[in-house]
Structures are given as C-alpha cells and as structure tokens.
Amino acid sequence: MIEARNITKIYNRGKFNETAAVVDISLKIKDKTIVALTGPSGCGKTTMLSMLSLILTPSSGEILYDGDGVLRASDFWKTVFRRNNFGFVFQHINLLPQYTALENVLLPIYASDEDPAQYKERATMMLDELGIADRAGHLVEQLSGGEQQRVAFVRALIKNPRYIFADEPTVFVDEETSKIIYRTLTRLRDEGRTVVISTHDVELMKLSDDTFRMCKGRRA
Amino acid sequence: MLKKHRNIFSYSFDCLKRYRMRSIAIIVTFLVATTMISAVLFAKDGLEREAEYSVSVAPDLTVQYLKAGRVAQIPVTYADNISRVEGVDRVLLRTWGYVGIGTNTYTVIGLDPSGLNYSGIAASSLESGRFLNADDSGAGNVVVGQLIAGILDVTAGDDMILLSESVDAKRFHIVGVFSDKESIYTADMIVMSLEDANEFFKMDEGMVTDLCVYVNEGLVPQDVAAKMSAMPNVRILDQDLLLRGYKAAYAAKGGIFTTLWTIVLVAVALIAFSQAIVVGHESKFEVGLLKTFGFSTLDVIEVRLIESLTLGFFATSLGMLFGFAYAAIFNAPGLVDILLGWAFLPSEFRLPVVVSFESVFSIYAVTIIPLLITTVVPAWLNAITDPELAMRRAAT
Ligand SMILES: Nc1ncnc2c1ncn2[C@@H]1O[C@H](COP(=O)(O)OP(=O)(O)OP(=O)(O)O)[C@@H](O)[C@H]1O
Numbered sequence: 296m297i298e299a300r301n302i303t304k305i306y307n308r309g310k311f312n313e314t315a316a317v318v319d320i321s322l323k324i325k326d327k328t329i330v331a332l333t334g335p336s337g338c339g340k341t342t343m344l345s346m347l348s349l350i351l352t353p354s355s356g357e358i359l360y361d362g363d364g365v366l367r368a369s370d371f372w373k374t375v376f377r378r379n380n381f382g383f384v385f386q387h388i389n390l391l392p393q394y395t396a397l398e399n400v401l402l403p404i405y406a407s408d409e410d411p412a413q414y415k416e417r418a419t420m421m422l423d424e425l426g427i428a429d430r431a432g433h434l435v436e437q438l439s440g441g442e443q444q445r446v447a448f449v450r451a452l453i454k455n456p457r458y459i460f461a462d463e464p465t466v467f468v469d470e471e472t473s474k475i476i477y478r479t480l481t482r483l484r485d486e487g488r489t490v491v492i493s494t495h496d497v498e499l500m501k502l503s504d505d506t507f508r509m510c511k512g513r514r515a
Numbered sequence: 516m517l518k519k520h521r522n523i524f525s526y527s528f529d530c531l532k533r534y535r536m537r538s539i540a541i542i543v544t545f546l547v548a549t550t551m552i553s554a555v556l557f558a559k560d561g562l563e564r565e566a567e568y569s570v571s572v573a574p575d576l577t578v579q580y581l582k583a584g585r586v587a588q589i590p591v592t593y594a595d596n597i598s599r600v601e602g603v604d605r606v607l608l609r610t611w612g613y614v615g616i617g618t619n620t621y622t623v624i625g626l627d628p629s630g631l632n633y634s635g636i637a638a639s640s641l642e643s644g645r646f647l648n649a650d651d652s653g654a655g656n657v658v659v660g661q662l663i664a665g666i667l668d669v670t671a672g673d674d675m676i677l678l679s680e681s682v683d684a685k686r687f688h689i690v691g692v693f694s695d696k697e698s699i700y701t702a703d704m705i706v707m708s709l710e711d712a713n714e715f716f717k718m719d720e721g722m723v724t725d726l727c728v729y730v731n732e733g734l735v736p737q738d739v740a741a742k743m744s745a746m747p748n749v750r751i752l753d754q755d756l757l758l759r760g761y762k763a764a765y766a767a768k769g770g771i772f773t774t775l776w777t778i779v780l781v782a783v784a785l786i787a788f789s790q791a792i793v794v795g796h797e798s799k800f801e802v803g804l805l806k807t808f809g810f811s812t813l814d815v816i817e818v819r820l821i822e823s824l825t826l827g828f829f830a831t832s833l834g835m836l837f838g839f840a841y842a843a844i845f846n847a848p849g850l851v852d853i854l855l856g857w858a859f860l861p862s863e864f865r866l867p868v869v870v871s872f873e874s875v876f877s878i879y880a881v882t883i884i885p886l887l888i889t890t891v892v893p894a895w896l897n898a899i900t901d902p903e904l905a906m907r908r909a910a911t
C-alpha cells in the first residue's frame with residue numbers, strides 16, 4: 296500500500312513565483328488496484344504523481360510504502376527502490392530522441408544487473424501488442440506522438456514492475472490504442488500490480504478502483 | 516554488480532555515437548589545440564636537449580677578458596698565467612664570431628688544430644671529408660655544418676667565399692662536413708684554424724676571443740675557477756652558466772610558448788563552456804531520466820567519466836601524435852623559423868624532437884582535467900536534484 300500523509304509541495308518557495316502546487320493532501324492507494332488522479336489542468340496531478348513515485352521531494356508531509364516512511368531514506372535507497380519496483384509513463388513522454396524505440400524500451404534494464412539483450416524478445420512482443428513492432432528499429436524522433444506514447448508505455452512495463460505510475464497515458468493515442476491500454480492496465484491489476492494514473496479520460500476513470508479529484512492543489 | 520558496470524560502459528560508449536556532434540566538437544577542438552601545443556613542447560624539449568648537448572661539449576671553463584666592464588679580446592699571455600693555476604690541465608685559445616651568408620648568420624670558430632682533440636667539437640662525427648689537423652694552420656681549410664652545406668649546396672672539396680666585417684672576400688676550402696646525426700649543435704658552424712680565424716676577424720696581434728680551460732680529471736671546475744678569480748679583468752663562465760644562457764635564449768623566442776598555452780587554454784575553456792551550457796541542457800534531461808529509472812548518482816557520474824575520459828584521451832593522444840609528426844617528420848613549418856631564427860631550411864635539416872614525460876603529462880592534464888570538471892560536476896549537480904525537476908526544467 297502507498298500512503299500519502301499531509302503532502303504539500305511549494306515550488307520556488309520565498310520567490311516572486313512561489314507556487315503551491317499541492318497542499319496538504321492525504322490519500323491511500325491499496326495494492327492491486329488502479330487509482331486515478333483527476334482534475335483540471337494545473338491542479339497538481341503531475342506534481343502529486345511525481346512525489347508518490349519518489350522523483351520529487353515534497354515540501355512537507357510523509358509518504359509510506361507498506362507502512363514505512365520513505366522520505367527520510369537516502370537518495371541511493373530511493374533510487375534503488377525505484378529501480379526495483381517502479382515503471383513510469385510521463386506526461387511529456389520523455390524518450391531519448393537519438394535512440395530507437397527498442398533501445399528506449401530497454402533503457403531501464405541498463406540500471407540493473409541484468410543483460411538488456413535478454414529483454415529484447417519481451418520488448419518486441421510488447422511493442423507488437425501495441426501495434427508498433429515494425430517501428431522498433433526507428434529513431435524515436437521519427438515516430439508520431441501516439442507511437443511515442445506507446446513506446447513509453449512499453450518502457451514502463453518492460454521490467455514488470457510492482458507499481459506503475461502513468462501520467463495521462465492515453466492523451467496522444469487513438470481509440471484503438473486506448474482500448475489496448477485499458478486492457479493492459481486491467482490485466483496488470485489482475486496480475487497483482489498497482490497502477491497510479493492521472494487522467495482526463497472518462498473511460499480510464501471508469502475502470503479505476505478509486506478516483507481522487509483534485510482542485511488547485513487540494514483534494515476536491 | 517559486474518553486469519551493471521558492463522551496462523554502464525556500453526551505455527556510455529553508445530552515447531558517444533548518438534551525440535555525434537557533441538563528440539566531434541570536443542575531438543576537433545582538442546585535436547587542434549593539442550597538435551599545436553605538443554609540436555611546440557616536443558620541439559622545445561628537443562632544443563633544450565641540444566642546449567645541454569652543446570654545453571656538455573663546451574670547455575669546463577671559458578675565460579673572457581673584460582675591458583671597461585665589457586667583453587673584449589683577451590691577450591694570449593693570459594693562457595700562460597692560467598695554465599699555471601693549480602688544477603688546470605690545459606688551456607686552448609679560441610677566436611670566434613659570426614658571419615652572414617645571404618639572410619642567414621653562421622658561427623665561425625677558430626681553434627688551434629693541434630689542440631682540437633681536446634675541444635668538444637672533435638666529438639662530433641663527420642658526414643664526409645676529414646677533420647682539421649696540424650697542417651691546416653693558416654691554410655684556409657674549414658669544416659662546415661650540415662645546414663650550411665645544405666643551403667650553399669657544397670660538400671667536402673668545394674670552395675666557399677666568406678665576407679668579413681670589413682667586406683673583404685676570403686676564399687675557404689671545405690675539407691669536411693659535420694654530420695647532424697647526434698645533434699644539430701654543429702649545423703650552423705664553420706670551424707677553421709685559429710690562425711685563419713684571427714686573420715678573418717682581424718684580431719689584434721697576440722689577442723684571441725676567449726680561452727677554453729680544461730681542469731684536471733676529478734676536480735670541480737668551479738673550485739678551480741675560484742682560484743683564477745683573483746686575476747684582474749677576467750670573467751669566468753662555467754657550464755651551468757652557459758646552459759642558463761642557452762635556455763634563456765630559447766625562452767626569449769619562447770613568447771610563443773605562452774601564446775600557445777593561452778590558445779590551448781582558451782580552446783579548452785570554450786569547449787568546456789559549451790559543454791556546460793549547450794550539452795548541459797540536453798544532458799540534464801538525460802540525467803533526470805536515468806535517475807528515475809534507477810541509475811544512482813554514482814552511476815551517472817560513471818557514465819560521464821567514461822565518456823569524457825574516452826573522448827579526452829582519444830583526442831589528446833591523437834593530437835600529440837599529429838604534433839609529433841608535424842615537428843619530427845615535417846620539421847614544424849612555420850614554427851621552426853620562430854624557434855631557431857632560420858628563414859630557410861634545407862631539406863636535410865631535422866628539427867630535434869624530444870617527447871618527455873613531463874610534456875605528455877602536462878598536455879593530458881591541461882585538456883582532460885577541465886573536460887572532466889565541466890562534464891562530471893554538472894552531471895553530479897543534476898543527479899542530486901529531484902529527477903522530476905531535472906527533466907521538467909530541461910524539457911521546457
Ligand atoms: N517546476 C515548477 N516550478 C514552478 N511551478 C511549477 C513547476 N512545476 C509545476 N508548477 C506549477 O504547479 C502547478 C501544478 O502543476 P502540475 O504539472 O502538477 O499540474 P497538472 O495537474 O499535472 O496539470 P496538467 O493537467 O496541465 O498536466 C501548476 O500551476 C504549475 O504551473
């Protein structure tokens with residue numbers, strides 16, 4: 296279980312552009328569920344997701360995994376925890392443009408003690424499921440937005456992580472691909488993964504077990 | 516653990532290929548900078564070795580005569596006085612000066628042929644002809660350096676005309692040509708008998724330029740010099756003093772060293788700067804992404820270290836190789852005139868080149884250390900910021 300206790304994030308504290316992006320949010324995310332964060336643009340979804348996934352340090356509050364507070368742990372510990380447990384889909388996709396789709400998918404493996412080559416087959420299979428197997432060898436900068444998002448999706452799942460954080464995973468893809476993504480997320484949950492997403496997609500909210508509404512940085 | 520390092524290695528090398536422009540920019544700048552600086556340093560080391568060589572063949576002590584504080588001709592009678600000083604083995608008379616042929620200036624050295632075996636010049640090997648002997652006294656015979664032979668296109672058996680200061684043309688017969696195998700020390704030398712030199716330079720009767728003093732085996736020249744210093748109007752030079760003089764002469768022409776080091780430093784600084792600004796932006800995003808996926812701060816630093824060391828060593832080593840070739844094989848066109856003051860070089864001329872550990876080390880240091888600092892430090896700073904912020908700031 297992931298638990299957030301009174302999480303606040305204030306950007307640029309003390310400066311003229313100080314922004315309270317997330318204010319005093321508490322929530323619990325049960326294991327083996329799909330949880331959606333929703334709300335209008337700029338309400339702090341990405342900020343919240345980043346803090347839950349330990350790539351952004353809250354200004355105050357505590358985050359617990361299976362009951363243990365993790366914010367005071369060392370940077371190294373958090374990095375290893377991410378390496379072993381998390382998969383990410385970013386709102387801005389964040390692929391490395393000079394690399395091929397397949398190479399991007401395999402990137403998380405490089406941080407581990409495993410041979411990236413051993414994951415090639417799995418990666419190709421997953422790209423195929425999302426209908427872009429023929430794009431595997433193409434440079435990412437040559438792919439369309441929707442294709443890139445599917446690559447990012449496969450990259451998040453390549454190590455079969457326990458937690459998947461997906462920031463608006465369906466914004467750029469067509470209906471067909473959206474359906475594949477819904478099916479995949481549902482299947483992941485059924486296999487025991489925990490999925491945290493931020494989305495405006497009504498269909499995604501429908502299949503979520505829990506939905507947290509946000510507004511101007513607070514729980515609505 | 517080992518597999519992870521292998522992954523990091525392969526990722527790093529891959530980066531060098533992917534970010535081709537960034538790699539090429541570094542390689543080209545470093546290549547140009549290190550080619551220039553290494554050519555100069557290697558040539559400078561070579562010339563200093565030459566200076567050491569010429570000092571090593573110089574007499575233990577050189578005695579000059581001072582008149583009103585200036586160097587003047589020394590009476591031959593001084594040689595008798597000095598040879599009576601305890602510890603002095605032998606004193607040779609020497610008359611020398613400079614002579615211009617065309618735009619070049621050469622050194623004329625006159626020695627008593629019977630005492631030649633003593634002078635260091637006799638240690639130089641000959642390329643052709645023979646050395647001077649006792650019969651050559653006043654005969655107008657000379658032995659010339661390679662450089663002169665090359666420029667004038669003469670060899671043993673030919674004649675050459677030298678113009679004295681009073682513009683009297685005098686004909687000399689070349690009996691031998693020095694080889695420049697072990698040193699360029701003799702390259703611009705014309706060696707003749709003392710008698711010929713005295714006449715050529717119109718020395719006063721009973722006067723020579725200076726005295727070459729050789730001390731007894733095992734004695735310290737400076738100790739013997741101390742005993743002579745009581746003599747009036749003399750200045751005594753030992754080998755250390757000569758060496759300092761030679762090195763100062765190269766250092767004076769060596770404003771070029773300062774200039775070149777400055778160019779290299781500016782080039783390196785420029786690259787470093789562009790690294791920090793342009794590449795830093797791109798690499799910040801990359802570092803944020805790597806950290807998100809579980810590369811630790813140390814892993815990120817390892818990636819940048821491998822990249823920078825590979826690029827730096829490759830470019831700098833190649834630059835040194837080019838610099839060596841430029842100096843040793845092509846005789847450093849453009850550079851050699853500045854260093855040696857010779858406007859024209861015969862094809863036979865070989866610039867002395869020495870690759871010293873100090874030079875190689877300092878060239879590596881001046882290129883690789885700034886590169887490391889400007890790539891590793893920003894990477895480290897990016898790695899310790901929250902990955903989300905590193906990625907977000909870079910994306911916008
Ligand atoms: N690095 C930052 N520095 C300053 N302000 C920031 C930063 N990142 C986000 N913000 C601000 O924090 C607020 C929340 O941003 P966030 O990206 O979390 O919103 P969001 O809910 O994901 O929006 P969207 O649906 O448009 O993606 C916004 O007002 C944004 O301008």
Ligand SMILES: [Mg+2]
Binds near residue numbers: 340341342386462
């Ligand atoms: Mg967002």
